[in-house]
Amino acid sequence: MDTVTLASHRLIHIDLKGAPPRPSFFEKFFPFIKSYGATGILLEWEDTFPYTKELLPIGGLSNSAQATGAPYSIEEAKQILDLAVDCDLMVIPLVQTFGHMEFVLKHDQWRNLREVENYPSSMCPSNSETLGLVRSMIKQIVAFHSSLQYIHIGADEIWHMGWCPTCAKRVQSSKYGRDSLYLDHVAEVAQFIKENYPTLKIIIWDDMLRNMDLKTLQDYNIGYLVEPMVWHYNALEDFKLGSPLWDKYSDVFRYIWCASAFKGATSSCQIIPIVKHHSSNHEAWLKQLESYGNKILNFRGIALTGWSRYDHYATLCELLPCSIPSLCSCIKTWLSGSLNQEMQLSLSENLGFPDGYQADFLKKMPHIQLNFPGGNIYLGMDWFCSLRTRYRNIINSDQMQTWFNQWQISNNYTNPMQIDTIAPFINELLLEVLANENYLKAPLENTFYPHTIEEIQGTLFAPIIQHLRQIKSDCETQLASGCRVRGKKRMIT
Known part of the structure; x- marks a missing residue:
């Protein structure tokens, strides 16, 4: 267990498509999470990234409505990256390349790239302009981040794939049906990255791969192109991954990541995270790795995800400052295997929560000073x-x-x-x-x-x-x- 938790990456996912903090917050947040055991940041910029040239409208106005996350200036974005480097935190940018594309497809100039004309969530992989857009985004992201080792290309939850007439024909004529639409697109994106940035390792979310046949994955050599990040956010009593998945993935992939959640995974309008649930999720992941770790050739590490919205148009769920106690509990659980009552009390005390906090909240609240950013x-x-x-x-x-x-x-x-x-x-x-x-x-x-x-x-x-x-x-x-x-x-x- 020590090998899994201590010798692997512990990435903190920062979802900037909702409530992006000012750089001054990260000035406090990055040293804080480093002190608790984080080794890197999985940074999902979405429309807060300062895209330029033909991609400039991504962070601008859409249909007279302000973007959900007004973009950082170039100086602010660089400041955030510099702050992470100063804390010796590896930065992995996450740029969506297939689904969850509302932040791009809501704009009129890219509306024609939608798989379903009325739905801005997924891009059409058969449109001749789709890969051009993806390549432009990747180029700007990679150029902005120095000394990159990894890039995450998303590719999860493609809700409407194979719906347009062209894609429907491809599904009918393809040996592997809808799976081919997905794998063809991911393979093209990955090949572009490998040809232009040969040292860069590529991560994707794994959910679209879970129900694919082993032979399909092997025929596409997908294991040589990408590293899956297997995400699952359920608590221990309802954790649903098991042996068949790991048997299949062990025959396909040389490297595997996992992803838990410290916020943004219990309710689309949750305000304060349910710490018990998220801690239990990490206990479940540890048991999963203990049971099936022998089937993983190389375990890269874990990303503790912290979603700010369920999608671009959803309202905010837990704010990052509201989620720091949950994040600390999850990291402690990951590094310790579990949190007993004594450890929980110690953590609560370190964060500045007084005894009887909940019982006498309104009386004490103005005088409490918690020991974490925000x-x-x-x-x-x-x-x-x-x-x-x-x-x-x-x-x-x-x-x-x-x-x-x-x-x-x-x-x-x-x-x-x-x-x-x-x-x-x-x-x-x-x-x-x-x-x-x-x-x-x-x-x-x-x-x-x-x-x-x-x-x-x-x-x-x-x-x-x-x-x-x-x-x-x-x-x-x-x-x-x-x-x-x-x-x-x-x-x-």
Whole structure:
């Protein structure tokens, strides 16, 4: 086990397609994760990369809507890479080359490359312009990153492959059907990289390969072109990989990676990671390698993935600062094999969490100083989760549904006694949500760019604040009206 965990890469995946931090955050974050055992960064730039020339629109505007991640300037992007190098962290760029291409295919000039005209997720591998676009992206990515050893070309979750008329014909005429569409494209991309950058090793996600026959993979010599990163995010009790997969991969690939998750893998709108789940995922991976490691010729290492969105158009899930305790727990689990209660308490103490934190949160929160980058953001978002739970409990309560529903408000058919009970809870909660929003203002501005802050406020805070203000106004209006029945008459049947 020591050989697996200590002598292999431990990459921290940074997904910049959601809430890309300012370089000043990485100035603190990179030394922090290095101290916990990280050896490198799997950097998914998406539309935050400062593409130039013909690719300049990737980070710009699309259909009058701002890109989800406004691009870093060239200087900022170089600063991020320099900060990683200063911490002796290997950087592996991840550039999507087949699926998850919304950040490119949403633009009018590349709309014709979609496999399905209305869906911007996947590129058509039969379009003569597709490889040209991929090559241009790879060229700029490679040129920008010095001393690269690896590049990750994505190629996962191709939801709509073989749908266009040309691809459908290829599927019918090909010996291996839809698998050929995928493998032909990946092979062409890989051959381009090998011809132009012969020392560069190529990584892809493995999910599209899992159900392919052994003979298909061998006939394409895919094992000599790419190294699969086998990803699986389930907890120990629901971990689904097993012997048949490793038997097949051992006959095809010389090198294999694995990928776990420390955030972004439990719910598309999760705010604070479920640490127990993610730690369990790493325990499951360790057991998997213990059971089947003899079938892996060369194990490269693990990438701890941290997704910021489920796709380009999804709303944000866990922010990176909110996920650092989970990340630390996962690294500790990976290096130790598991985390017992004593180790968990020690980790919590090192991160700055006081005893009784959850039990006395609101009282202590303004005075807590957590010992990791963006700790105040973690505190503020944890506070928000608590307030949102209270909000949902109030608006879905029997009291609200029975004595203050929309029909009753519209018909002025309400009971002042019940309103006098409801109104103080609404007023108090509104004030607390506004205080929470104000508490987060400075930490968010110090860590993220305006477009991220606007999204957080617009998706999380604004709907609750607007609704509470409306309820508050309705309470005041009903009390002022004397709660007399007006308008419709009650129908007695």
